[in-house]
Amino acid sequence: MNSFQLSQLPDQTLLGLWLDDQLSASQRAEFERRCAGQEAFAKQVEAASMLTSHASVFAEQDVPEWNAEGTFMGAEPPKWWQWQGLPAVSLATSFLALVVVLVGFTPMQPSLIEGPNAQYVKRADVDKLVAEKLAVFKQAQTQAFEEYAMTIKQQQLEMQAKRTEFLLAESRQERREDFAEWLKYVDQQRQEDQLFLARQFNQMQNELLHYPQSEQAYGNNE
Amino acid sequence: MFEKTDAQLVSRALKGNKRAWLALIKKYEKQVYNYGLRMTGNTEDAADLMQEIFISLFKSLSSYRHEGSFRGWLFRIAHFRCVEFYRRKRPEQNIDDEPPIHCESNGPSEQLNDIQQSAQVIAAMQALPISQRFIVEQKFFGQFTFEEIAEQTGISTNTVKSRLYAALGKMRPLLEVDYE
Numbered sequence: 001m002n003s004f005q006l007s008q009l010p011d012q013t014l015l016g017l018w019l020d021d022q023l024s025a026s027q028r029a030e031f032e033r034r035c036a037g038q039e040a041f042a043k044q045v046e047a048a049s050m051l052t053s054h055a056s057v058f059a060e061q062d063v064p065e066w067n068a069e070g071t072f073m074g075a076e077p078p079k080w081w082q083w084q085g086l087p088a089v090s091l092a093t094s095f096l097a098l099v100v101v102l103v104g105f106t107p108m109q110p111s112l113i114e115g116p117n118a119q120y121v122k123r124a125d126v127d128k129l130v131a132e133k134l135a136v137f138k139q140a141q142t143q144a145f146e147e148y149a150m151t152i153k154q155q156q157l158e159m160q161a162k163r164t165e166f167l168l169a170e171s172r173q174e175r176r177e178d179f180a181e182w183l184k185y186v187d188q189q190r191q192e193d194q195l196f197l198a199r200q201f202n203q204m205q206n207e208l209l210h211y212p213q214s215e216q217a218y219g220n221n222e
Numbered sequence: 223m224f225e226k227t228d229a230q231l232v233s234r235a236l237k238g239n240k241r242a243w244l245a246l247i248k249k250y251e252k253q254v255y256n257y258g259l260r261m262t263g264n265t266e267d268a269a270d271l272m273q274e275i276f277i278s279l280f281k282s283l284s285s286y287r288h289e290g291s292f293r294g295w296l297f298r299i300a301h302f303r304c305v306e307f308y309r310r311k312r313p314e315q316n317i318d319d320e321p322p323i324h325c326e327s328n329g330p331s332e333q334l335n336d337i338q339q340s341a342q343v344i345a346a347m348q349a350l351p352i353s354q355r356f357i358v359e360q361k362f363f364g365q366f367t368f369e370e371i372a373e374q375t376g377i378s379t380n381t382v383k384s385r386l387y388a389a390l391g392k393m394r395p396l397l398e399v400d401y402e
Contacts, residue, residue, distance in 0.1 A: 012387035013380070016368055019361065044387060047394035051343075054397065055362040059340045063255045066269055068247045071276040074238045 006030040011041050228292035261304050263348040275303045298374040301356050308352050346396035354389035
């Protein structure tokens with residue numbers, strides 16, 4: 001852009017380029033020339049600068065309480081329990097139930113042999129499979145019973161051993177206590193005998209010591 | 223990290239997802255309300271305009287073609303609603319006409335005493351015709367390019383620049399008041 005074209009550039013275009021920060025070097029020179037030389041243009045630039053400054057510090061107001069939900073005018077998708085087909089399905093299943101009851105339908109156990117794959121299954125194979133399964137089952141049951149019997153037997157033996165041990169310990173203790181009591185009794189009897197004998201000896205001694213005097217006393221009296 | 227994009231929210235809202243629509247509102251309501259505040263000059267009209275914009279936005283949602291930013295498309299609708307809002311309020315006044323000087327009871331100067339500078343900008347913007355006010359709003363507060371503003375208003379880029387130039391001339395004395 002030559003200097004003539006630059007000078008022909010309208011003020012608002014130049015200001016617009018400045019505001020969008022799209023000035024080329026030559027345009028910037030022209031812009032600065034006009035700012036310095038044209039008071040009206042400089043004042044416009046000043047106003048734009050002031051507005052930019054005001055906008056950057058503008059105190060944004062908080063939104064007051066308002067009915068934001070009221071602006072939604074669409075139909076919300078129905079919930080699953082509001083599905084339109086639900087009553088129809090309910091009616092159909094009820095009708096089916098009525099038919100089943102009226103016809104007297106009883107459900108059949110699906111049979112492996114009589115089923116649609118019967119042609120692929122032989123009776124002997126099935127018997128063999130059943131026999132194998134039974135044998136395995138029997139073996140497992142026998143083993144389980146054996147283990148159970150062993151466990152019970154073991155428990156009984158342990159119980160018996162404990163009981164015997166307990167009885168022996170108890171009788172031993174009782175005998176020891178009885179014997180102690182008998183010894184104590186014998187000791188007591190012996191002490192009493194000794195005491196009795198001691199008293200007898202004392203009495204006899206006394207009688208022997210005092211016998212002559214008493215004899216004399218008796219004699220004199222006679 | 224898990225924030226939905228505008229396109230996802232729009233497509234869900236179109237399928238009847240109310241939560242997506244409310245999320246979209248939550249994202250833009252403050253911008254739209256403050257746009258309304260600067261365009262109308264008072265909080266009641268700003269709230270009414272915001273509601274009208276979002277109702278209109280919901281009705282137009284199906285016509286959103288995902289061309290350009292959703293925000294740009296939103297403010298295009300906001301511009302039309304704003305013009306209509308003014309036509310309804312002042313049917314005798316053209317959008318290019320100078321607004322009559324009046325003092326509203328609940329104007330910004332009363333409600334925004336603590337934020338004098340913001341109130342001053344809002345008051346200065348009220349002196350502009352709607353057509354110029356929208357361009358000032360979108361250029362300085364919306365941070366849109368001249369091309370985007372031209373697309374939103376349906377006029378040429380040169381006309382947008384001319385209107386902005388004229389608006390700056392009118393606003394300068396009003397913005398200078400406090401500095402003198």
